[in-house]
Amino acid sequence: MADLSSVRPYGDRLDDGIVQLSFTLPVPYALSAKQAALELARKMSLDEVEVAHYQRLCEGYTHFVVYGRCREAVDFEQLRQGSFEIQFMTEHEIDRFIDQHFHRKLVVVGASTGTDTHSVGIDAMLNAKGFDGKHGLEAYKGFDVHNLGSQVSNAQLVAEAIAVDADAILVSQTVTQQNLHLHNLTELVDLVEAEGFRNRSLLICGGPRLSHELAKELGFDAGFSRGTYPNHLGTFIVQELLARKSADVLT
Ligand code: B12
Structure with a gap:
């Protein structure tokens, strides 16, 4: 051992x-x-x-x-x-888990926001085709996916999340020049809070220069970086939502 x-x-x-x-x-x-x-x-x-x-x-x-x-x-x-410790589930395990614990599709809304035009990361997570042979959440039976694309304003992303009552808001940030990503991510957290939606939904970010620790510091529930597959994200969403549902934290 x-x-x-x-x-x-x-x-x-x-x-x-x-x-x-x-x-x-x-x-x-x-x-x-x-x-x-x-x-x-x-x-x-x-x-x-x-x-x-x-x-x-x-x-x-x-x-x-x-x-x-x-x-x-x-x-x-x-x-x-104290770090981010989950055992990743497969696509089929995640779908079964959603079926068993939620009895409905989970709604996710995602975009690459601000001036950031890099859409490959958010597409890798969400589009059915996915990434490196692994389906994106759109191909899962248990998710209802709204991928808004890139160069979407934080306000548009939040408005869409509220309109569809999203279980998770996802944002991708690639350009980090002059800490643009930090300003943009902070603005998103502030907006979600100002709209009174922070306790309704998970808030998750991703990108090559992000880490889970940084994401938490900025007020997100989780942050994902290089090497992330859609089932990593899916596992986090279903496990965290169930934990919050059990603890009655989500409003
Ligand atoms: C393709 C590309 C472009 C394309 C984008 C096309 C598109 N539709 O996305 C184009 C040509 C448009 C482009 C433009 C620019 N680019 Co560019 N681009 C790249 C490049 C070559 C690849 C990026 C990529 O697609 N990676 C593949 C994806 C799958 O990886 P990923 O994004 O990291 O995603 C993974 C994880 O991070 C995570 N993830 C990402 N998002 C999310 C979200 C969630 C919710 C989760 C859970 C996980 C997650 O999961 C993904 C899969 O594992 C990189 C260099 C490189 N080799 O990385 C430069 C790069 C990112 N670009 C760069 C720059 C500077 C620019 C420009 C500013 C250039 C310019 N002067 O015009 C512009 C920006 C324009 C703008 N307004 O944003 C720099 C960024 C530097 C920095 N740190 O700020 C890089 C690093 C190149 C470099 N070395 O200088 N670019």
């Missing part, structure tokens, strides 16, 4: 710390390049480092695959306390 208070990567045996790294250095393909890669890997807290593979990429650049033994460990027990 792994000691979850001190977790290390493993390759052959539990706790052996073995990792594989791949990276490119802007140096010519030569023995000195290999030395540079080994030295760098040691500086990354790796022991017993070896270059498993290296090759010339183009003039002046070399690519490496390096193995090593990681000295560091993390306290997984402590990390998962």
Whole structure:
């Protein structure tokens, strides 16, 4: 059994710390390049480092695959306390869960708001086609999805959420230049609160530079970043709504 208070990567045996790294250095393909890669890997807290593979990429650049033994460990027990801990359900499990606990479709409204034109993230979550072979929520039997697209004002998103009595409001933000996303996300939270809708609906954001911690700080219920699949979002929505329904928190 792994000691979850001190977790290390493993390759052959539990706790052996073995990792594989791949990276490119802007140096010519030569023995000195290999030395540079080994030295760098040691500086990354790796022991017993070896270059498993290296090759010339183009003039002046070399690519490496390096193995090593990681000295560091993390306290997984402590990390998962107070963080966002859910076991992801599949599309079919989520649909069954909705059927069993809600006896109706759950309504979600989403958009990429403000001046942000990046629609791929919100489409990945919502459109039937989904992302990386996983359906978006539109393809689920248990969700009624309203995807408003991109460059939608926060006011429009909130108005639509109120009009359809949304169970969850979803916002995607990609452009972070000059903290635009922070202003926009804060404005959305303020608007939902001003409309008296904050306790009626979950408020969820996503985007490549967001984290769950940042989202919570800004007043959202959850934040999702890279590597998110629609079933991750779906799992959060159904479990959180049920928890709130049981605790009688949603009005
Ligand atoms: C495609 C693209 C565009 C397209 C967008 C087309 C479209 N319809 O979306 C176009 C060409 C229009 C575009 C324009 C611009 N872009 Co652009 N674009 C990209 C690019 C190449 C890919 C983005 C993408 O689609 N990723 C794929 C999706 C699936 O990933 P994702 O959005 O992260 O979504 C995942 C998660 O974040 C999460 N998620 C996202 N949203 C949500 C929402 C919810 C509710 C949940 C649960 C999860 C979730 O789940 C998704 C799946 O895992 C990136 C660079 C890159 N390689 O990332 C630059 C990039 C995002 N663009 C950038 C910039 C600067 C711009 C412009 C400002 C450029 C310019 N000067 O005109 C304009 C912005 C215009 C505007 N007003 O917004 C910068 C952003 C820098 C920053 N941090 O601010 C990037 C990073 C490029 C760069 N390196 O400079 N862009």
